[in-house]
Amino acid sequence: MITHVEKPAPKTRQRIVDAALELFVAQGIAATTTRDIAGRAGIAEGTIYRHFESKEALAQEIFLEGYMPFAKALTAFERAGGTLLERLERIVDYFYSLFDLDQTRWVYLMTWQTGPQSKLPDDTPTPSRLMLKMLKESLKKGEVKGLEPKLTAEILLGIILQPADGVVYGQIAGPLRPRTAEVMQAIRKVLTP
Amino acid sequence: MITHVEKPAPKTRQRIVDAALELFVAQGIAATTTRDIAGRAGIAEGTIYRHFESKEALAQEIFLEGYMPFAKALTAFERAGGTLLERLERIVDYFYSLFDLDQTRWVYLMTWQTGPQSKLPDDTPTPSRLMLKMLKESLKKGEVKGLEPKLTAEILLGIILQPADGVVYGQIAGPLRPRTAEVMQAIRKVLTP
Amino acid sequence: MITHVEKPAPKTRQRIVDAALELFVAQGIAATTTRDIAGRAGIAEGTIYRHFESKEALAQEIFLEGYMPFAKALTAFERAGGTLLERLERIVDYFYSLFDLDQTRWVYLMTWQTGPQSKLPDDTPTPSRLMLKMLKESLKKGEVKGLEPKLTAEILLGIILQPADGVVYGQIAGPLRPRTAEVMQAIRKVLTP
Amino acid sequence: MITHVEKPAPKTRQRIVDAALELFVAQGIAATTTRDIAGRAGIAEGTIYRHFESKEALAQEIFLEGYMPFAKALTAFERAGGTLLERLERIVDYFYSLFDLDQTRWVYLMTWQTGPQSKLPDDTPTPSRLMLKMLKESLKKGEVKGLEPKLTAEILLGIILQPADGVVYGQIAGPLRPRTAEVMQAIRKVLTP
DNA sequence: TATGAATGAGACTTCATTCAT
DNA sequence: GATGAATGAAGTCTCATTCAT
Numbered sequence: 001m002i003t004h005v006e007k008p009a010p011k012t013r014q015r016i017v018d019a020a021l022e023l024f025v026a027q028g029i030a031a032t033t034t035r036d037i038a039g040r041a042g043i044a045e046g047t048i049y050r051h052f053e054s055k056e057a058l059a060q061e062i063f064l065e066g067y068m069p070f071a072k073a074l075t076a077f078e079r080a081g082g083t084l085l086e087r088l089e090r091i092v093d094y095f096y097s098l099f100d101l102d103q104t105r106w107v108y109l110m111t112w113q114t115g116p117q118s119k120l121p122d123d124t125p126t127p128s129r130l131m132l133k134m135l136k137e138s139l140k141k142g143e144v145k146g147l148e149p150k151l152t153a154e155i156l157l158g159i160i161l162q163p164a165d166g167v168v169y170g171q172i173a174g175p176l177r178p179r180t181a182e183v184m185q186a187i188r189k190v191l192t193p
Numbered sequence: 194m195i196t197h198v199e200k201p202a203p204k205t206r207q208r209i210v211d212a213a214l215e216l217f218v219a220q221g222i223a224a225t226t227t228r229d230i231a232g233r234a235g236i237a238e239g240t241i242y243r244h245f246e247s248k249e250a251l252a253q254e255i256f257l258e259g260y261m262p263f264a265k266a267l268t269a270f271e272r273a274g275g276t277l278l279e280r281l282e283r284i285v286d287y288f289y290s291l292f293d294l295d296q297t298r299w300v301y302l303m304t305w306q307t308g309p310q311s312k313l314p315d316d317t318p319t320p321s322r323l324m325l326k327m328l329k330e331s332l333k334k335g336e337v338k339g340l341e342p343k344l345t346a347e348i349l350l351g352i353i354l355q356p357a358d359g360v361v362y363g364q365i366a367g368p369l370r371p372r373t374a375e376v377m378q379a380i381r382k383v384l385t386p
Numbered sequence: 387m388i389t390h391v392e393k394p395a396p397k398t399r400q401r402i403v404d405a406a407l408e409l410f411v412a413q414g415i416a417a418t419t420t421r422d423i424a425g426r427a428g429i430a431e432g433t434i435y436r437h438f439e440s441k442e443a444l445a446q447e448i449f450l451e452g453y454m455p456f457a458k459a460l461t462a463f464e465r466a467g468g469t470l471l472e473r474l475e476r477i478v479d480y481f482y483s484l485f486d487l488d489q490t491r492w493v494y495l496m497t498w499q500t501g502p503q504s505k506l507p508d509d510t511p512t513p514s515r516l517m518l519k520m521l522k523e524s525l526k527k528g529e530v531k532g533l534e535p536k537l538t539a540e541i542l543l544g545i546i547l548q549p550a551d552g553v554v555y556g557q558i559a560g561p562l563r564p565r566t567a568e569v570m571q572a573i574r575k576v577l578t579p
Numbered sequence: 580m581i582t583h584v585e586k587p588a589p590k591t592r593q594r595i596v597d598a599a600l601e602l603f604v605a606q607g608i609a610a611t612t613t614r615d616i617a618g619r620a621g622i623a624e625g626t627i628y629r630h631f632e633s634k635e636a637l638a639q640e641i642f643l644e645g646y647m648p649f650a651k652a653l654t655a656f657e658r659a660g661g662t663l664l665e666r667l668e669r670i671v672d673y674f675y676s677l678f679d680l681d682q683t684r685w686v687y688l689m690t691w692q693t694g695p696q697s698k699l700p701d702d703t704p705t706p707s708r709l710m711l712k713m714l715k716e717s718l719k720k721g722e723v724k725g726l727e728p729k730l731t732a733e734i735l736l737g738i739i740l741q742p743a744d745g746v747v748y749g750q751i752a753g754p755l756r757p758r759t760a761e762v763m764q765a766i767r768k769v770l771t772p
Numbered sequence: 773t774a775t776g777a778a779t780g781a782g783a784c785t786t787c788a789t790t791c792a793t
Numbered sequence: 794g795a796t797g798a799a800t801g802a803a804g805t806c807t808c809a810t811t812c813a814t
Contacts, residue, residue: 030223158355416609548737
């Protein structure tokens with residue numbers, strides 16, 4: 001799904017993306033120079049412009065490349081059936097799988113999504129919107145009761161996402177997927193009256 | 194509470210800080226130019242340098258100015274007595290008070306703290322470290338049971354902090370302090386077997 | 387002759403001159419900032435402008451202050467009578483006295499005199515012009531013979547001035563005046579057929 | 580002779596050096612702006628930094644580029660045999676050849692060598708040190724007698740170097756090499772008892 | 773007279789981007 | 794496609810100078 005390096009010398013474009021992603025996450029986009037990227041990718045600075053319109057465009061393409069399948073998955077989760085807890089479990093599992101697969105990309109997606117350059121249309125599916133929607137439906141159905149949906153949605157999101165930050169900043173050891181059950185346990189308690 | 198008046202506050206310095214803080218949060222430090230700052234503060238660009246050594250130093254001073262009292266408070270919370278829940282309630286209340294008081298500064302502190310330029314010594318108190326320490330003590334005392342401390346600490350942190358992000362990104366309406374009871378309710382459930 | 391510090395706190399103007407002179411010689415005029423000068427003089431930067439129109443004007447006034455009496459002396463030497471050797475001896479003695487009195491000022495005068503900012507009128511007496519004039523007169527009178535005046539003038543000047551550079555750059559120990567006889571001996575040999 | 584071609588000489592670098600050298604000598608390094616240099620070299624200001632780390636580095640490289648072969652020559656003169664006068668004649672001839680070849684560069688080397696930015700190691704050969712060493716050897720051998728070596732070394736140096744200043748400041752006409760014999764004549768007289 | 777905060781022009785330097793090879 | 798020298802706009806910072814106190 002996420003492109004892998006084959007035997008023949010990694011395609012130039014991919015090397016640029018890999019180098020840029022790494023650096024963007026480590027230092028921020030503005031603080032990363034095209035010189036840095038070219039250096040790490042082992043190519044000439046000018047070569048970047050054979051593959052991307054501009055540094056901004058590169059940053060955006062990397063984002064979309066990762067976010068589009070992610071957004072598609074969010075939509076699928078929303079449409080899929082099952083109880084709230086079943087649905088949440090599938091989501092947590094999916095999130096943590098992605099996180100474990102490529103931590104750097106995950107951080108990039110999550111950061112950008114909320115960053116100032118993000119021009120996501122208002123109807124783009126985001127974890128926050130998905131969570132709220134599911135929760136509201138569940139309240140309507142009477143599956144869960146007595147919770148203020150907006151705040152609760154944020155709380156559930158925090159329970160799911162903060163452990164990822166914990167791994168990134170070295171507070172807990174990865175991978176995260178094996179912790180799904182523990183996290184779901186916490187979610188279950190919060191949703192229980 | 195966070196604000197301090199050291200010297201007779203010649204006003205100019207404060208205007209620079211205010212302008213810079215706003216812009217740093219809105220666009221990021223690297224993307225904010227000294228021109229921007231001077232423009233918003235209504236002063237000449239050179240004037241910045243009569244008050245701060247460099248743009249970097251300005252960013253750092255703003256951080257420390259806000260973080261030092263915050264870190265002190267964290268230490269106080271750690272040393273204070275009471276049950277885990279009592280202590281957590283005080284912390285949540287304090288966090289949300291600060292957040293409501295100056296949302297921008299709060300975001301700046303939280304962002305910088307984990308950012309690449311943060312050179313916080315390893316023993317600086319941080320929310321994450323505080324949470325873990327308190328939880329471990331509580332487990333030792335048998336106050337709570339059957340929880341893996343590191344993951345649980347992150348989960349609790351997520352419950353507390355994510356609502357702040359929710360306010361910042363427009364998912365929930367502030368202020369946050371009135372929501373303390375609801376948030377504590379979620380925490381209580383998570384800590385209950 | 388050159389002003390000395392009296393008991394009452396050295397007059398501000400003089401402190402500026404002293405500080406500036408020292409720094410101009412040590413680092414060059416362009417590389418010396420008004421901040422440097424104020425710092426060394428123990429005054430505020432703005433105070434410089436109560437006494438001098440500009441940094442350039444300060445540099446120039448220091449030069450003229452020292453050069454005017456010097457130029458007057460050169461004229462006097464030219465007009466005074468005596469054999470070439472007698473006149474040269476008086477000049478060497480005078481030069482070395484000045485040098486020993488205030489090495490820093492001496493270097494400043496000599497450097498400026500030939501520097502790009504020197505706008506000395508073409509008829510201003512300079513060591514080089516004086517030397518040439520005296521030598522030509524002497525040749526005319528038949529006092530010395532068989533020497534090309536322009537080159538010889540430079541050679542004599544070199545004999546006199548280079549020892550001063552030697553002291554400044556630490557090749558020889560000062561003071562210089564006691565070496566007058568030795569220097570005159572060399573001059574005498576050069577002028578003898 | 581001084582000029583070296585290391586890389587295929589992409590011309591631009593040389594134009595920068597030429598422009599900078601000219602301006603540094605005419606106005607001093609501090610008073611010369613990168614804008615001046617770029618303007619005279621007919622390139623963009625930024626281009627300077629593709630060839631040199633900084634303005635300071637440029638100034639230093641120009642110096643070393645010229646001084647290294649010069650220092651090598653000084654060492655060779657020191658080691659070569661012959662009487663003092665023979666050796667001095669070779670030196671004068673070499674100095675004046677260099678001077679005639681590129682007056683500007685000569686002035687730059689001589690000025691920098693004694694300037695405040697010069698960080699020449701203490702054992703770097705300089706004209707002054709060479710002269711003193713040769714003179715001392717000669718005195719030891721009994722070739723010359725009755726002279727104080729340090730002062731005499733400076734005097735000889737003055738005889739050789741001052742004529743160069745004379746040409747630079749328009750007191751005598753160049754080229755200087757044809758004047759070698761006259762200068763040597765003066766030196767011979769000074770060294771004769 | 774002295775101060776020192778403020779200014780604004782301009783210095784040095786960086787960097788995204790272009791283009792001839 | 795790839796290169797890397799060159800560009801020029803823009804960024805950070807310095808500094809001579811002004812002016813209200």
